[in-house]
Amino acid sequence: MTQPDETPAPEILPLGADGLLVRFSTRLDDAANRAVLGFADYLDEAMPEGVVEMSTTLSSAYLRFDPDRTDRTRLAARLKALLGQTDWLSLPEEAPKRRWHIPVVFGGEDGPQLADTAALLGMREERAVADLLAHPVRVLAIGFAPGQPYLGMLPERWDIPRLQEINPQVPAGALVVAVRQLIVFANASPTGWRQVGRSAFKPYRAGAAEPFPLLPGDVLQFAQVSAEEFDRIERGNADGFGGARLEITE
Template identity: 25%
Template sequence: MNNLFDAKITPLGDSAVLIQLGTEINERTHRLIGALTKHIENHPFPGFIECVPAFTSLTVFYHPLKVHEQMKGSACNSPYEKVKAFMKKSLKEMTAEEETAKRTVEIPVCYGGSFGPDLEEVARINGLTPEEVIEIHTSGEYLVYMIGFAPGFPYLGGMSEKIAAPRRSSPRTSIPAGSVGIAGKQTGVYPLSTPGGWQLIGNTPLDLFRPYQQPPSLLKAGDIVTFVRVTEEEYDRLKEGES
């Protein structure tokens, strides 16, 4: 999508609009979504609730009745049309300067053993040693495209294809919180204990989802994540600090 005015705006139920800003997952589309999110949050319309970014789109939630209250004298026939008009105005007004500044978050990881039971399998698949997998994994910078699947779960981009690995043929019924895994060309961190089929290569002592804090998610879209290797002793010390 080369022009912001090509953005496709459609209703999502009776209290949200979906703004499609691209068709491919890439950093340019991600930056546009971040800039539009920031513009709307800085210039909210009456009835605005929140923005929810995804890989190639932005969903904007609103209170239909509060929007309707603002429609007196408007040419719009419905709350959706009123919000759509505001979205078009926002697309026209937003600037590159409103792009969200990137924040780098360092995530400590203890690799292998009981912390990463699939590390050797990932190495075998790629014809590498476990140490080489760790070196490649910790040398990258990963962009958080969005948060989803589970509370606080980051969808990361930027992993080297040298350590890509398919999902396990038999998913685990329970994966420990903090598990760092690989699935295909993606890497990610499980914030909560959930079922899953990713190849587990390590575990972080950090809590990615903190329900009693604001914001509850450690990471947000636009952040840059780096992984740093720690020993078991360092892991235990950091874990105690999180408790």
């Protein structure tokens, strides 16, 4: 799927009465997302005066400010100066600091649209699953539901369209795919993406000390398990990690 030429970036745009959006791209790609996360990490250490909230999206960073401490013009000028210090869109790809290994069952009732997805790729189901497992994905952003990750980017052959009709509901833990991205659903939800598998991993764990286990920039490596093994994992999933293992490399 081709994408239109984008506006030169990064741009600083007004958003609401007390916010600014730093947009690194009008389309999603790895370079833009690395820029977003790199800039956000930098601001964590050098937050401009008056900023009270920051969040990241697939290709933008949002900053909300306190009007009693700064104004839009001053904050925009400060952000422009910070943006000019680095070529954010040329940041190198770095080794992940956190890597998750997450069991997934593919196909059958837990992945009802795997066959359809494989057909779009011109692959057999087994080959499509192997291709997914061969490409670890990064948490690009958290959104839509509490803790829910958007994951990518998959190879260009995975640039498959969303469904023309909405899936009425996929279960919590559903692994869905579209437009070179994957999502692990935090809750049962309707979606226009194709469900190819399911994990027992809970991106949102209410009541836990850290309710959102995933962070932007984390890498997820999926591992295939049988339906029987998945049932065993799900029955023993008291901690909500669903058999997942976190490897910290820093």
